[in-house]
Amino acid sequence: MSNADRPAPGTPPDESRLTPQFRDLCAVVAKLRSPDGCPWDREQTLESIKPYTLEETYELLEAIDSGNDAEICEELGDVLLQVLLDSQIAADEGRFDLTDVVAGLTRKLIVRHPHVFGDSTAATPHDVSRQWDRIKQAEKQRESVFDGLPAALPALARAARVAEKAGRVGYDFPRREMLFAKLKEEVDELAAELFDDGQIPDVPAVVDGPVVHEPPIADPHRQARIQSELGDVLFVIANIARRWHINPEEALRESNRKFERRFQYIERRLREQGRDVRSASLPEMEVLYQEGKAIEKTEQASSRKSDEVE
Structure with missing residues (x-):
């Protein structure tokens, strides 16, 4: 999307484009769950679909880290599919449907943003967070400030x-x-x-x-x-x-990626020599690790200078 085509911040999607596209998507998901649809989709439950929801969320995070808009768009679609599929499963079981999900979310956003949709004021993000917590605490009748934190969080x-x-x-x-x-x-x-x-x-x-391999305690x-x-x-x-x-989770994920990149440099350089990491000594691998680290930092510095010139 060019700057000329970019709408002003806060502009909702074009209804004439979104409505038929979203209607078609909902129809496709419903068809997959129908008697003449997909056997795999038909047998799914809210419980069985949980691992896929988590997997798609992590794939979205990786796409965002890549900065590739095409990948981000695709992975957002996969996350949206999880929402639609979960809602369709619930509708098929007579529990609730996507309309209930959307209506509930709309109400929640309005109620929890009284500084936007009401008479309250919140001048800073910190004010917004405190206000959100107070409203949420009152809504949920929670006894502890920790109530509601997902147990499955890393x-x-x-x-x-x-x-x-x-x-x-x-x-x-x-x-x-x-x-x-x-x-x-x-x-x-x-x-x-x-x-x-x-x-x-x-x-x-x-x-x-x-490496000295110590026994367990x-x-x-x-x-x-x-x-x-x-x-x-x-x-x-x-x-x-x-x-x-x-974000400590993001910081650790980046360090994991950084170590993997640099270790893969060791593997690549050894393969060029017709060797395998299992045959290399620790000092040899460390020399290559530092070599890869130096190259990476030089490339990053060059990239920063290029960005400054632009």
Whole structure:
């Protein structure tokens, strides 16, 4: 879409185009569920379709990360299909239909945005969040600020959301810099469980020999304490991300991708030499890793300069 064709922000879709397209899509989904439709679609239930909903959501996240509009558009369609299919399944079971879903969502958006559709005021995103939480708490008659958080959220993302909800009612460190003192405290407590003298050994992070494979911890009680302390460290890390307005789940996903790219560089370079990673020594792999890292940073710097010129 060119800038000339782009509508003003807040403009709804063209009804003359959207309505027939959406009607056709709903008809296709309904046909798939009909007696002469698709055997796979007919046998699905709200329970059986859950893994596909989760998978499509993650595929959408990957598409957004890629920045490829065609991929984002396609994956949004797949997520929309999950909504339509779930709604059609519920309608076939006599529970509710897509009209109920849409009407309920419309009401909720209006009620929870009184600063847009009513007489309330909310000058900042923080004001909006607090107001949203108050309205939601009243609607749901929830006893805890944590009620309603999906149990299936990835643990790191949930840690940030749990701390955020506590922070919204005032339970938070007054200054975000204090979290680093808390991180040191938690790391010290982890070290006390990991090492006999409670001190982290002063071992330089150099790659100069084979990997030492340590045996698992034999004492299950000690293992449980270590796991607990490590969890506390990760919880503080999630809080540091939150207070600096970084999504910890996204940050970790990016680090995962970064490591994978650089390790795949090692694999590629070794294949060019007619070798396999399993035959390479750790120092050899580390040299290639740093080589790939340097190339990547040079390319990123070049790309930034190109963007600045444009």
